Amino acid sequence: MAKSEQDGKHDDGTPQNPGFDGLVDVYEKRAEKGGVPVKVNDPKALPTTREALHSKLMHAWHPDDIKAWEADLRKADHANSDENRLKAVATDTSDQLITSEVARKKAEQKSLIDPLTGLPNIRYMHSTLDMKLAEIERYGEGNDQPFFMMLDIDYFKKINDTYGHQVGDFILKKIAGVMDEFARINDIVGRYGGEEFFVFALCNNDDGAVLFADRMRELIEDTVFRCTSDGVEVPDGQKADHEIQVTVSMGVARHQNGMTKEQLIKTADAALYESKKGEEIEL
Numbered sequence: 001m002a003k004s005e006q007d008g009k010h011d012d013g014t015p016q017n018p019g020f021d022g023l024v025d026v027y028e029k030r031a032e033k034g035g036v037p038v039k040v041n042d043p044k045a046l047p048t049t050r051e052a053l054h055s056k057l058m059h060a061w062h063p064d065d066i067k068a069w070e071a072d073l074r075k076a077d078h079a080n081s082d083e084n085r086l087k088a089v090a091t092d093t094s095d096q097l098i099t100s101e102v103a104r105k106k107a108e109q110k111s112l113i114d115p116l117t118g119l120p121n122i123r124y125m126h127s128t129l130d131m132k133l134a135e136i137e138r139y140g141e142g143n144d145q146p147f148f149m150m151l152d153i154d155y156f157k158k159i160n161d162t163y164g165h166q167v168g169d170f171i172l173k174k175i176a177g178v179m180d181e182f183a184r185i186n187d188i189v190g191r192y193g194g195e196e197f198f199v200f201a202l203c204n205n206d207d208g209a210v211l212f213a214d215r216m217r218e219l220i221e222d223t224v225f226r227c228t229s230d231g232v233e234v235p236d237g238q239k240a241d242h243e244i245q246v247t248v249s250m251g252v253a254r255h256q257n258g259m260t261k262e263q264l265i266k267t268a269d270a271a272l273y274e275s276k277k278g279e280e281i282e283l
Contacts, residue, residue, distance in 0.1 A: 117176035120190035144202035156195035166231030
């Protein structure tokens with residue numbers, strides 16, 4: 001079939017190299033001339049595979065049309081490939097962002113926990129007190145009053161000097177466990193630092209807060225901590241290298257209207273200092 005270079009059309013009037021959009025019209029025109037009863041723009045009539053369409057084109061189209069069609073197919077394949085790659089990149093990026101966010105949250109949670117005892121640390125205490133005091137400022141105290149308590153292990157340096165730091169760490173972990181087990185569901189128990197711990201609790205009144213602290217103190221002092229010289233716990237009934245009992249001092253502070261977090265902590269610390277002078281818990 002000859003081509004007309006002047007008008008850019010084949011001898012039968014169909015355009016040269018019509019491209020993807022023009023191939024449908026070309027195919028229909030050739031199909032009509034060949035007596036093929038098909039309309040390409042009818043999706044139901046389109047060949048279902050590239051091979052079937054290519055076979056039809058070979059019988060109806062000019063070779064230049066075939067080349068144009070194949071070029072368009074290659075472009076389409078390339079575009080689809082790029083789209084798939086973009087989807088894959090987007091999926092990978094999304095997965096990475098999710099993984100990164102999970103890792104960030106885990107790191108954040110880890111930064112609020114004391115690694116030795118597993119209790120909340122001083123950073124957690126500050127953020128929690130800020131939140132709790134803000135709630136009180138906004139909604140009021142309600143029926144129960146907030147109390148902040150400080151606990152200190154008496155003569156803890158002597159324990160470290162006598163038995164070693166491994167045993168000292170064992171004592172810290174065990175006392176943390178006793179306090180955590182004694183605490184109620186809404187109480188917050190944590191390690192302040194060194195041999196000091198803190199408690200945030202809601203109690204009915206001053207007497208209730210002092211009673212709460214005194215029971216916690218008695219429970220700790222009644223516990224016998226049994227361990228090896230390496231600070232490994234020894235169960236009851238087995239021979240232990242050390243059987244240690246400790247005493248603790250506690251200071252209790254009640255939050256009052258307008259009191260800042262720093263004032264609350266300072267008040268509890270002052271009460272703890274006074275408690276160390278005697279045997280009673282100071283408020």
